[in-house]
Amino acid sequence: MSSKQHRSFHTETSNEANARAVSADPSNAKYDLLYFQISCIGATPRHILSYGKANWTNRFPKDWKGNEEYDTPFGVMPVLTVRTDNEEAVLAESIVVDLYLAKKFGLLGSNEYEEQTIKAFYSSIHYLRERSLRRLTWTFEDKRKEAFETWITKDFPNWIVLQEEHLKRNGSNGHFFGDKITLADIHLASILDHFAELxxxxxxxxxxxxxxxxxxxxxxxxxxxxxxxxxxxxEFQSIVQGGKNLYSATAF
Ligand SMILES: N[C@@H](CCC(=O)N[C@@H](CS)C(=O)NCC(=O)O)C(=O)O
Structure with a gap:
């Protein structure tokens, strides 16, 4: 077993200092997003940071396996570092990063019900992508064609028809809920970037x-x-190309 340990949530700085960093007003914060040079999970936080006109940078791992992976709590990305003049804190896991940024940049509606409903749409969109990663993209090599046929004829159309009901009932205005861009809308656009690279x-x-x-x-x-x-x-174009290069290994 490796003696290396993953990054701890208990840091050298205090819990209170970390809290101050993540609570900072976005206009006083810098955001560093560590993720592969592909769209996939990185697309949503990148879109939110752009939407919010944040001071942000992409960081693509250079020496991931056996090295940078240990600077993350779970050996996976995305990892978001929030920096202020004096403090910094690290957030892990895509759902946490997405919801954190969405809240910071006003993408969760204007009351508690809107927020929970936007999160419900977000979750439905999220799991479409996550399940497809497991059961379509990275399924057994000899099952890829069959999986593709199933997803293209059943899973995707069923999901689309169901969401169309909700979109209609929201007034067919091009938003999942309410009348302006929310996390749900951005997540949909983001998973489409992912699918486009397959x-x-x-x-x-x-x-x-x-x-x-x-x-x-x-x-x-x-x-x-x-x-x-x-x-x-x-940089956006290089990410799209990175995704195409990676997923070309899953061609069938
Ligand atoms: N539960 C994690 C999963 C993240 C994940 O699987 N990330 C992949 C890239 S899409 C990763 O960092 N893989 C690196 C590795 O497995 O070494 C999340 O949602 O953030």
Whole structure:
């Protein structure tokens, strides 16, 4: 067994100092997002940080296995470091990072019911991606084609039809809940970036494109000027290419 230990949540700085860092007003904080140079889990926090016009940087691991992985609590990314002038704190796990940033940048609605409902949509979107990672993308090599057929004919269409009911009842306005961009809308646009990087991913994205209600959500997110600016950057393009390169290993 390795003697190396993963990063602890008990740090050299006090719990109170860590709390001050994560509670800092976003205008006084710098955000550092550690994640692979692919979209997948990184897409949502990157979109939120862009949306919020945050002072933020991407950090791509350079020496992950056996080294940088130990600077994370669970040996996985994303990991978000929040820095103020005097303090810094680290947050781990995608759901935690997404919800934390969404709260900081006003993407969880304007009352408790809106917040919990936006989180419900977020969770439904999240698990579509997470289950597809396990059962479609990284399934057994000899099962990939069969898995793809099942997902493209059943799992994705069923999910789309169900979400369309909710989108209609929200007024077909291109938002999952309410009348402005929320974490749920950003998460949908983000998982579509992930699917687009997969082999035959265009066929998956086309299913969503064929749903005007869902596609309108994506369009609303992409039309946000700060998000549009991020997506036009060379770094964004390098991430998309990174995803395509990685997932080409799962071609069938
Ligand atoms: N439960 C974690 C899972 C994160 C995860 O699996 N991240 C992958 C990349 S998508 C990772 O960092 N893998 C590195 C490794 O397994 O060595 C979360 O949701 O943040």
């Amino acid at each position: 082999p035959r991913g265009n066929e998956i994205v086309d299913l969503f494109r064929a749903s005007p209600l869902l596609w309108k959500v994506r369009e609303n997110v992409l039309q946000n000027p700060s998000i549009a600016e991020w997506r036009q950057s060379d």
